[in-house]
Amino acid sequence: MSVKYAILGLLHYKDMHGYRVKEVIENEFGFMWSINYGQIYPNLKQLEQEGLVTKIDVAQRNAPDKKLYSITEKGEEAFTGWLNTAPERGMLIRDPFLLKFVFFSFSDKERALEIIEEQIRVYTADLSSRQHRYDHKQNENIHVRLMRELGISLNEMMLAWLERAKTEIAAEISSRRPRKAGIQ
Amino acid sequence: MSVKYAILGLLHYKDMHGYRVKEVIENEFGFMWSINYGQIYPNLKQLEQEGLVTKIDVAQRNAPDKKLYSITEKGEEAFTGWLNTAPERGMLIRDPFLLKFVFFSFSDKERALEIIEEQIRVYTADLSSRQHRYDHKQNENIHVRLMRELGISLNEMMLAWLERAKTEIAAEISSRRPRKAGIQ
DNA sequence: CCTCTCATGTAAGACGTTACATGATTCA
DNA sequence: TGAATCATGTAACGTCTTACATGAGAGG
Numbered sequence: 001m002s003v004k005y006a007i008l009g010l011l012h013y014k015d016m017h018g019y020r021v022k023e024v025i026e027n028e029f030g031f032m033w034s035i036n037y038g039q040i041y042p043n044l045k046q047l048e049q050e051g052l053v054t055k056i057d058v059a060q061r062n063a064p065d066k067k068l069y070s071i072t073e074k075g076e077e078a079f080t081g082w083l084n085t086a087p088e089r090g091m092l093i094r095d096p097f098l099l100k101f102v103f104f105s106f107s108d109k110e111r112a113l114e115i116i117e118e119q120i121r122v123y124t125a126d127l128s129s130r131q132h133r134y135d136h137k138q139n140e141n142i143h144v145r146l147m148r149e150l151g152i153s154l155n156e157m158m159l160a161w162l163e164r165a166k167t168e169i170a171a172e173i174s175s176r177r178p179r180k181a182g183i184q
Numbered sequence: 185m186s187v188k189y190a191i192l193g194l195l196h197y198k199d200m201h202g203y204r205v206k207e208v209i210e211n212e213f214g215f216m217w218s219i220n221y222g223q224i225y226p227n228l229k230q231l232e233q234e235g236l237v238t239k240i241d242v243a244q245r246n247a248p249d250k251k252l253y254s255i256t257e258k259g260e261e262a263f264t265g266w267l268n269t270a271p272e273r274g275m276l277i278r279d280p281f282l283l284k285f286v287f288f289s290f291s292d293k294e295r296a297l298e299i300i301e302e303q304i305r306v307y308t309a310d311l312s313s314r315q316h317r318y319d320h321k322q323n324e325n326i327h328v329r330l331m332r333e334l335g336i337s338l339n340e341m342m343l344a345w346l347e348r349a350k351t352e353i354a355a356e357i358s359s360r361r362p363r364k365a366g367i368q
Numbered sequence: 369c370c371t372c373t374c375a376t377g378t379a380a381g382a383c384g385t386t387a388c389a390t391g392a393t394t395c396a
Numbered sequence: 397t398g399a400a401t402c403a404t405g406t407a408a409c410g411t412c413t414t415a416c417a418t419g420a421g422a423g424g
Contacts, residue, residue: 002283003411009287019375029286032277038413041377062421064375083284083291086302090310091279091342093216096271098334099186102213103193104327107267118270126274142356143288146349150282157341158275165330172326187383203403222385225405246393248403 003039004047008071008079011053017066018044028144031130031151044069052078101165109173113166120162127155187223188231192255192263195237201250202228212328215314215335228253236262285349293357297350304346311339 006029010021018040025035044067047053052075056068071079097119104112130151139145190213194205202224209219228251231237236259240252255263281303288296314335323329 002280006283009283009290012287012290017375018377029283031275032279032282034276034412036413037375037377038379038415039411045377060374063373064420066375079287080291083287084295084299086299087280087284089280090306091215091277091281092218093275093277093338095216095275096186096273097275098216098331099190099193099213100267100271102327102331103196103263103267105325106193106196107264111268115268115270122274141289142352143286146345146352147282147286150345153341153345154277154338157337161330161334161337168326168330201403202405218384220385221403221405222387222407223383244402247401248390248392250403 002082003035003043005079005082006033006035007040007043007047008052008075008082011069011071012076012079015068015070017058017068019066028147031126031154047075051075104169109169113169113173116162116166116169120159120166123155123159123162127152127159130155186266187219187227189263189266190217190219191224191227191231192236192259192266195253195255196260196263199252199254201242201252203250211317212331215310215338231259235259288353293353297353297357300346300350300353304343304350307339307343307346311336311343314339 006025007021010016010024016024018037021040021044022035022037025033044053044055048055048069051072053069053071056070057065058068059065097115100115104115130148134148134152139148190209191205194200194208200208202221205224205228206219206221209217228237228239232239232253235256237253237255240254241249242252243249281299284299288299314332318332318336323332
């Protein structure tokens with residue numbers, strides 16, 4: 001949907017080839033975006049056909065040739081237009097863990113707790129890598145810095161919530177008061 | 185990907201028809217899931233073919249007929265198997281606003297602030313409707329209650345972050361120290 | 369020698385969204 | 397009369413993921 005504009009935005013910042021685009025998106029937008037070559041290369045081709053970017057082949061000595069893309073004036077206009085428009089739809093979180101979580105009342109409680117603990121480990125690792133990245137890169141650009149802070153806040157909030165969930169669910173197990181499950 | 189299991193999970197809780205499935209998903213998983221009939225009806229058909237659910241037609245007097253689906257034993261097994269398996273991939277947030285946000289260093293600062301303010305209004309409205317739902321529904325099921333709390337926490341965190349972002353960006357504008365933009 | 373990184377691509381399939389079609393009843 | 401709610405569905409179109417294919421150079 002907006003992969004196109006994400007690429008355009010990166011090319012607006014500097015010329016890049018497809019491989020680098022993926023790298024930057026993974027490093028910078030990794031917590032909110034996933035991308036793969038099956039999206040990048042066809043999109044770059046399409047952007048070129050639409051006249052929003054141009055391509056030059058660059059030969060390299062000790063690495064494969066690459067195709068450097070630059071944004072055109074028409075591309076700049078498209079990008080600016082998109083940027084100044086209010087975003088279409090709101091945030092969507094897709095997390096297979098959260099979906100399972102809602103149904104944990106129907107599952108073996110001990111197994112549910114195990115999965116929660118696994119998840120805590122995952123988020124803890126995520127948080128420390130984000131923290132590390134935040135501390136060890138210069139956060140010169142205010143927007144990029146704020147985004148990194150958001151990633152950290154999100155992670156911290158999830159962890160706090162998971163710990164609370166774990167405690168409450170564990171308490172329910174030990175007090176053995178099976179209640180009727182009820183969604184809505 | 186797991187729409188199938190979401191439906192199975194709801195049918196595990198009680199018999200439902202497609203229309204109701206959508207309603208429940210929107211109300212309960214609304215902040216992490218979006219769904220439409222184009223997904224539900226074909227999925228129900230497929231689940232039936234796989235023998236995971238069965239269907240009965242129910243005639244109604246003052247409303248159109250409906251097709252009530254029930255989970256089968258095979259369906260229960262499939263659901264339990266899925267539930268006890270560690271979730272595949274991690275959380276993915278898709279938010280067109282956040283994507284724009286990263287690029288706001290390239291945009292007209294005043295316009296960027298306007299968009300941020302719009303976003304604050306959106307999240308404020310979201311929060312109060314979630315708060316309202318939390319206060320006015322019985323939260324008998326611990327997992328459903330915890331999920332609602334997560335939604336509220338998420339909302340509060342986003343608002344706090346947006347307010348901070350707004351203040352910092354406004355401060356930058358008034359101090360007029362244009363810095364070089366830099367992603368990584 | 370084997371694996372990693374660099375680099376570009378395609379094809380098939382899964383998944384999701386939008387828009388349309390139908391039609392009765394209820395409520396203002 | 398018109399809109400909203402209840403209810404089911406499909407077709408077309410987009411988007412995303414997975415898996416494959418290719419190949420050179422660097423480093424252990």
